[in-house]
Amino acid sequence: MASSNIVVAHADTGLITAEVVRAERISPNFVRLTIGGDDLARWRHLGFDQWFRLAMPVAGDATRFDRMSDRFDTRGYLKYLALPKATRPEIRNYTVRAFRPEAAEMDIDFVVHESSDPAHAGVAAPWATSLPIGDRVALIDQGCGYREVAGTDRVLLVGDETALPAVLGILRDLPAESTGHAIIEVPDAADRQAVTAPAGVDVQWIVRQPHARPGAQALDALRALPESAADGPVSAFIAGEQQLATGGRRHLVNERGVAKHAVDFCGYWRQS
Missing domain, CATH: 2.40.30.10 (Translation factors)
Structure with a gap:
């Protein structure tokens, strides 16, 4: 990592x-x-x-x-x-x-x-x-890398294809009352998988444009979420290509005011 x-x-x-x-x-x-x-x-x-x-x-x-x-x-x-x-x-x-x-x-x-x-x-x-x-x-x-923040049932999950198993696993095992957003970027529309998630969690699939940097569109989608997505306590998880993981954490902490301890992040790999 x-x-x-x-x-x-x-x-x-x-x-x-x-x-x-x-x-x-x-x-x-x-x-x-x-x-x-x-x-x-x-x-x-x-x-x-x-x-x-x-x-x-x-x-x-x-x-x-x-x-x-x-x-x-x-x-x-x-x-x-x-x-x-x-x-x-x-x-x-x-x-x-x-x-x-x-x-x-x-x-x-x-x-x-x-x-x-x-x-x-x-x-x-x-x-x-x-x-x-x-x-x-x-x-x-x-x-496990994901840690639920006490006192909230709101989540924010972001990953590229390398984090797809992690994001889908978290969605599958969240409490039924959870709410929030999940953003998953994949290189091909056929790479999308069936999702089991609480009804209150919106799952957004992004099919990467040809020759685009992996994770860049997922990061843009995170930045485009409404302020309410990170307003108040939230449990966040961001993983995948290095710039997605670190850029996503920086955005949430510096621009959305999310507490550092509420953001679990990991650069699984680095684009050369």
């Missing part, structure tokens, strides 16, 4: 291993992997935008998870770096899209922008795009 005030909350469950049991290209820019296995029965399900460190087997069958730490704090990270590169998994941050405890299954959505330059394709997207059914993975639960 880049700029962020998201608190890392390590769970006592430690390292959990699973296997990719289903894989599907669900829209032009998203692949959904479903992981499962008996070890997932130990998962601490929190809902909302619960996120985790995902260790992926980019070294194929040679990848080993047994030498990883149960935590991804400084000590755990140094231990990870000391692992042999030939067997070391790659680790990235992801959000739980859905968890089904009765089946011990979890859905994870991956943004998979096509790139003509392999150097810019990253690690997770090519792996997910290969639809790697049968691959083993490992997870370290890191808690």
Whole structure:
């Protein structure tokens, strides 16, 4: 993560291993992997935008998870770096899209922008795009980023496609009496997903214009909201491309008078 005030909350469950049991290209820019296995029965399900460190087997069958730490704090990270590169998994941050405890299954959505330059394709997207059914993975639960502000049922949620699972998860698990606004920017109209949200929360989808900077239109939409959207106590969450996250927080705090502690924000990635 880049700029962020998201608190890392390590769970006592430690390292959990699973296997990719289903894989599907669900829209032009998203692949959904479903992981499962008996070890997932130990998962601490929190809902909302619960996120985790995902260790992926980019070294194929040679990848080993047994030498990883149960935590991804400084000590755990140094231990990870000391692992042999030939067997070391790659680790990235992801959000739980859905968890089904009765089946011990979890859905994870991956943004998979096509790139003509392999150097810019990253690690997770090519792996997910290969639809790697049968691959083993490992997870370290890191808690939730969204925090409800006491004394209000009003929310303000903003994200680009990388934050879509987080925003939709928060909407799904909000109290039924919640009110407010959610703004979600995606690169293609077909990337929009079904929304479960309180009736009092207005959900605005924005389809990004070709060649526009990711997150810029979502930030413009946030600035265009009526003053009443941030008038008084509100629980805000802004995530995605770095300029969207930091620019959105700056707008709410400096121009709308929202308290700093009421805005959870995270730059998931940075546009070069």
